[in-house]
Each structure stands twice: as C-alpha cells, then as structure tokens.
Amino acid sequence: MNKLRWGILAVVLVVCAALFFGFVLHNEEYTGQEFMFDTLCSITAYGDEAQNAVEAALERAREIHSITNGFSGDSEVSGINSAKAGEKVKISRDIAKILQTARKVETASNGAFDVSIASVVRLWNFDGEGRVPSEKEIAEALSRSGGEKFIMDFDEGLVIKKEDGILIDLGGVAKGYAADEAVKVLKEHGVQGAIVDFGGNILCFGKNPNSDDGLWRVGVQKPFAPLGEVDEENIIEVSEAAVVTSGTYQRYFEKNGEKYHHIIDTATGYPANREYSSVTVVAENGLVADCLSTACFVLGKEKGTELAKSFGAEIFFK
Ligand code: ADP
Ligand code: MG
Numbered sequence: 001m002n003k004l005r006w007g008i009l010a011v012v013l014v015v016c017a018a019l020f021f022g023f024v025l026h027n028e029e030y031t032g033q034e035f036m037f038d039t040l041c042s043i044t045a046y047g048d049e050a051q052n053a054v055e056a057a058l059e060r061a062r063e064i065h066s067i068t069n070g071f072s073g074d075s076e077v078s079g080i081n082s083a084k085a086g087e088k089v090k091i092s093r094d095i096a097k098i099l100q101t102a103r104k105v106e107t108a109s110n111g112a113f114d115v116s117i118a119s120v121v122r123l124w125n126f127d128g129e130g131r132v133p134s135e136k137e138i139a140e141a142l143s144r145s146g147g148e149k150f151i152m153d154f155d156e157g158l159v160i161k162k163e164d165g166i167l168i169d170l171g172g173v174a175k176g177y178a179a180d181e182a183v184k185v186l187k188e189h190g191v192q193g194a195i196v197d198f199g200g201n202i203l204c205f206g207k208n209p210n211s212d213d214g215l216w217r218v219g220v221q222k223p224f225a226p227l228g229e230v231d232e233e234n235i236i237e238v239s240e241a242a243v244v245t246s247g248t249y250q251r252y253f254e255k256n257g258e259k260y261h262h263i264i265d266t267a268t269g270y271p272a273n274r275e276y277s278s279v280t281v282v283a284e285n286g287l288v289a290d291c292l293s294t295a296c297f298v299l300g301k302e303k304g305t306e307l308a309k310s311f312g313a314e315i316f317f318k
Contacts, residue, residue: 039199053189113295130253176290247278
C-alpha cells in the first residue's frame with residue numbers, strides 16, 4: 001500500500017470511530033429508580049446528560065411527593081386537611097395546577113372523580129389492613145365530600161373550606177403530575193428520549209433508540225398477573241404520550257371472600273365494581289390522564305369513553 005492509501009484508510013478509520021463513539025455517547029442510557037407515591041418510580045433516559053437529567057427529574061418528583069403526601073403531617077395536603085372552615089390556605093403553584101385540572105375533570109365527570117372523596121377513602125384503610133366500614137360511617141363520610149364544599153382561587157393560590165372536616169386526597173392524580181414534571185426536567189437537560197414509569201403512569205417522549213422506527217411500545221399490565229407481565233395483544237405505540245392505567249388489582253384487600261379495591265364510586269362510597277378490571281387512558285399529559293383513568297373507571301364504558309374523547313384522549317377497558 002502506498003502512502004496515499006494508508007492516508008485514506010486512516011481517515012476512514014477516524015471517521016468510523018467518531019461516528020461509533022458519537023453514536024454510543026448519543027445513546028448513553030441511564031435508569032434511575034426510587035420508591036415514591038407508594039410505588040416504584042423509574043426513569044430511563046437516553047443522551048449525553050442522561051444520568052444528571054434522571055437524577056434531577058427524580059428530585060423534582062420527590063418534591064411533588066412531599067407536598068402531596070397526605071400521610072406526612074407537614075405536607076401541603078395535610079395543611080389543607082387540617083384547616084378550619086373559612087381559613088385561607090395558601091397553596092403552591094404545583095398544588096394549584098393539580099387542583100385546577102382535578103376540578104375540570106370533576107365537573108366534566110359529574111363528580112365521578114373528586115379529590116374530596118378522601119373522608120370515604122380513609123374509612124376503607126386501603127393503605128393498612130383494609131376494613132369494611134358500616135353504611136352509617138359511609139353516609140357520614142359522603143356528607144363530608146363534594147367539590148362544592150371548597151372555594152378554590154387558582155390565581156390567588158388559595159383554598160378555603162366551607163365546612164369543617166372536609167379532606168382531600170391526591171392519590172388519584174399526584175403521580176401523573178409528578179411524571180409530567182419529571183419529563184419537563186428531562187427535556188430541560190437536553191435528553192433526546194426517555195420513558196418515565198411511575199407505577200403504571202407511563203410517559204414517553206423523543207426517540208426510542210432501541211426501536212427501528214424510534215417509537216415507544218407501552219404494554220398494559222395484565223390485571224392480577226405478576227408485576228411487569230403485560231398484555232401482548234394490547235401494545236400501545238406512541239412517540240410522545242402519557243399512558244395511564246387505573247386498576248382494581250393495584251390496591252385491594254379481601255374480607256369474607258369479597259375483594260374491595262381502592263377506586264371509589266363517589267355516588268355510593270363503595271369500591272366501583274364494574275365488568276372490567278382496568279382502564280387505560282392515552283393522553284397528552286400525565287395529569288389529565290391520571291384524573292381521567294380514575295374518573296372513567298368510575299363512570300363505566302359508555303360515559304367513560306365519552307369523557308375521554310371530550311379531552312382528546314384514547315381509552316381502553318380490560
Ligand atoms: P393508582 O393510584 O393505583 O394509580 P388511581 O390513579 O386510579 O390509581 O387512583 C386511585 C386513588 O385515588 C385511590 O387510592 C384514592 O386515593 C383516590 N381515589 C379513589 N377513588 C377516587 C375518586 N372517585 N376520585 C378521586 N380520587 C379517588
Ligand atoms: Mg388516576
């Protein structure tokens with residue numbers, strides 16, 4: 001080989017190496033996981049800044065967990081819950097955004113979704129051993145729920161209760177919002193593609209480097225199957241979307257051969273027993289999808305489908 005050929009070969013090798021390392025760096029993958037919102041929250045991101053981005057996104061989710069966690073005495077939600085009627089409770093931008101969307105879905109679903117169902121949810125003790133409350137207890141707790149019992153001023157960032165003893169529970173919505181905020185942080189860090197999975201609330205965006213067409217394939221958890229076992233016949237292909245599932249298998253207890261799950265029919269105060277076990281909503285953002293998945297579960301197939309459509313979302317019942 002003469003010098004020219006060696007030269008050309010060297011240039012080709014350098015170009016190939018640059019392309020290869022560029023590709024590898026470009027596709028740097030990092031997964032971070034943390035137990036929050038009473039579930040495993042996991043983020044996988046691709047790009048040069050993947051690790052920093054994932055850590056910052058988890059930090060942001062942690063922040064949202066700490067303000068929405070009703071079990072922690074010093075959270076914002078606990079501040080609202082312990083306030084007396086007429087007291088002006090100052091709320092953060094985050095809580096205001098969550099409550100504003102929750103209120104929209106509450107109105108659109110005729111109260112099937114209602115964060116003030118908290119008094120009823122507590123009676124059932126789904127987070128502990130579980131117990132079946134008496135009809136009297138349920139009736140009393142139902143009398144302490146209903147969005148009309150609050151004045152919410154989102155511009156001023158204020159919540160005022162009209163009666164004492166009204167509680168809120170953001171369990172049906174906080175994870176969706178946290179996942180949205182995690183995505184925002186990932187994008188700010190220049191991540192080129194990522195999948196955020198907060199216990200069945202799945203958000204993805206950008207390019208999936210592990211698929212030829214760059215799309216993400218999201219499997220829906222098989223009800224009552226081991227965690228991670230998905231329904232192969234129902235794989236949802238998306239480029240950027242929130243795929244959120246509410247199911248009876250996520251949190252329930254059994255008493256005298258009956259299963260009692262954690263999605264409450266606001267009309268009765270009892271678990272919403274329907275002919276399906278899960279509802280999956282595909283929407284533009286996690287906050288809306290999370291409210292809708294719970295709302296549509298309660299509403300049933302016909303009205304639930306109508307509600308999802310009115311928000312431009314797709315819906316699947318399983
Ligand atoms: P998960 O939290 O398992 O993803 P959901 O998003 O459907 O499931 O939320 C269920 C949680 O929402 C319950 O644990 C409870 O805290 C709360 N909740 C239950 N029923 C309702 C309802 N009808 N409206 C609003 N929140 C509800
Ligand atoms: Mg929900």
